[in-house]
Each structure stands twice: as C-alpha cells, then as structure tokens.
Amino acid sequence: MTEINPYMIQISNDDLEDLKRRLLSTRWPEKETVEDWSQGIPLSYIKEISDYWINEYDWRSREEYYNSFPQFITNIEGLDIHFIHIKSPHEEAKPLIISHGWPGSIVEFHKVIKPLIDPVSFGGKAEDAFHLVCPTLPGYGFSGKPSQTGTSVERIAELWDILMNKIGYSKYFAQGGDWGSAITIAIGKQNKGSCQGIHVNMPFAPPTKEALENPSKRDKIAFEGLGYYQEWGSGYSKQQSTRPQTLGYGLVDSPIGQASWIIEKFYEWTDCNGHPENILNKEELIDNVMFYWLTKSAISSARLYWESFGSFGGNPEEKLELPIGCSIFPKEISRTPRSWAEQIYSNIVYWNELKKGGHFAAFEQPEIFINEIRNCFKEMR
Secondary structure: OOOEEEEOOOOOHHHHHHHHHHHHOOOOOOOOOOOOOOOOOOHHHHHHHHHHHHHOOOHHHHHHHHOOOOEEEEEEOOEEEEEEEEOOOOOOOEEEEEEOOOOOOHHHHOOOHHHHHOHHHHOOOHHHOEEEEEEOOOOOOOOOOOOOOOOOHHHHHHHHHHHHHHHOOOOEEEEEOOHHHHHHHHHHHHOOOOEEEEEEOOOOOOOOHHHHHOOOHHHHHHHHHHHHHHHHHOHHHHHHHHOHHHHHHHHHHOHHHHHHHHHHHHHHOOOOOOOHHHOOOHHHHHHHHHHHHOOOOHHHHHHHHHHHHHHOOOOOOOOEOOOEEEEEOOEOOOOOOHHHHOOOEOOEEEEEEOOOOEOOHHHHOHHHHHHHHHHHHHOOO
16 A cells, blocks of 8 residues: 555444453452552542443544544554544645644644644634644554564654655654654654754653762753663563563553553643543543554554663754754653753754643643644744
C-alpha cells in the first residue's frame, strides 16, 4: 500500500464484549497501605474507573466522535502509519505535524485540532491557521507494529519527513511532547530541508558546567524535578526500556492492568491539584486507554523505550540549527532551563515558562497550548 487511504476506526462487537467480560472478572488485590497515590493508583479509584467503564462508558459514541476527524493510513517503507490530516480553510495556513508520546495518543489533541486549523471560528486570526497532521507513532494505536528492531526516535523522524512530503507538504513545521518532543528534535537535527522550524513542550538538555558548580534558583528547580523522577517516577521507564515483552503480557491480558499503568501517569504528570479528574474526566482518560487496549499495543508501544530511552533527546554534541520554540509547563517531568537548552539549540526564537499545565499540555490546557503554538510559529512564518 503505497497510496494514502481513508481510514475509519471500526471495533468489532466481539472485542467490546470481550473487554466487558474481562472487566467483570477482574481479580482485585488488597488495598494499598497508604492514604495517597505514593504506592500507585489507589484501589478505590481504579474500581471507580472500572465501574464507569462497565456501566456508563459508551465506546460507540466515542468511536463516532474520533471518526469525525478525517483519518488516513499509508505504508511507508513497510510500516503502516495511521494519521489525522485536516486542511485549513485559510490560504495563509502552514502545514504542521504534531506528535504524541507515551502514555498518550492522538486523543490528546482532540480539543486543539479545530482551533488550530480554523482559528477564525474560535476567536483567532486566519494567519495563525495550520494544515494539521497528527500521526500515530509506530507500535501505538492504529499504526502498524514494527516486526524487527530499529524503529528508534531517529527512524520515526525520518518516517515523519517522508509522510509530510508524501501528503504533499514540501515545507512544514513540527511540534511534540514526550516522545513526540524527541522525535521533533530529531527532525530538526536531521534537517532534510523540508522542516522549517519546531516547537516542543518537553525540551531536554544536560546541565551546564555553571549549573553543576554553582546552581541558580532555576537550576535547582530543574535538578529537584530530575531527582524526584529518578528516585520515585522512573520505574515504568526502567521496565519498558529493559523488558517490554515481559511487562506487556499482563497489560495486554488485563484491561484494569492496562488502565492502571496508564492512568497513574495522569495523576503524576498533570497539573491536577491532587486528582486527575480535576483536569480530565473519566471518559477522556478511558478514551486514551482504549487506544492501547483495543489495539493490543502495550508491548509494541513500550518497545520505543527499549529502542531509544538511553538516548532520549539525542546526542548533546549534535547541535540543532533550525529555529526552535519551547514551552515549559510547571508540572512537566523535566523543566529544562533555557541556559541548558542553549548548549544544544543554536536558534531559540521562542521560550516561555507557563504558570499552569503539565506533561500532557494539549490535553490539560488546550487554550494555553494553542496560544503557545501560535505565538511560537508566528516567529517563524
């Protein structure tokens, strides 16, 4: 399949009935021995999720909703790539590819797609419009699953450049967070001539010599976040980067296992004031889980950690010359200071440190995210 074909999500009734059977037959463990989330997602809350999932959640309505976004699938060098593609009605629009990460999906972008393609209808200006491409990472969701090693961040960056040119965009911008940030930075570093500039909401760079020897207040904030992540927040990444296959058997077999593994991160990494539903509702949380559960992609998505986690952010000796903008959200895993980033990014044209928001910026704070995208790429148009 070398052409680009329309795609519709169509889940069988058998798969939905199987999901319900598994939820109803969950073998529950004992309650945690603490009164917070410090041991992981609390038993009482995941039982709430399960009850909602069984009795109130309606996949068919959600399937219809996500199918309202034009989706396509195409084969690039042997791998099927699923993506949303919507052209803006405005002539001034610029092509933009937005990439998700783990444990996210294209679900993260459902609130920002229409305002980005048609800003005029949402109180914006036509010159801020984008032709939008939102691809699903290989091994995730409805994209194909690599059958051999080698699908690294750098390889995905190459695939995205091919995809944009295949769609017909010889010049474009790129944006991403989490793995999407690493992929977007790789697109910028590869600089094959089509990408004109990038924006990331999770830049990564090593500390400066000055930060190590005499850290500023801002350096200390970054070190504190990295220290917490290494001590308390990185267990998932160590497992996924070393034994994704072993981990995945349980997640592919148990919807509660899969949901727990994912939803806990929406407590840990969002600016949610103590509970994920302060920022996202159960329906949205389960939508995102369903893109993993229905496609049995727990293992294939985790393999990206096995492929690339040790080199996240790329080689610090390799400079990024393309224009880059960075938005730093207060509850991000790593809040890289500008002084660190300037060691690698030679042409920072936009930098903003926000007062609210977390790792899933487009999902949590769509209006802020949209403004950041517009303000950043205004400097590059």
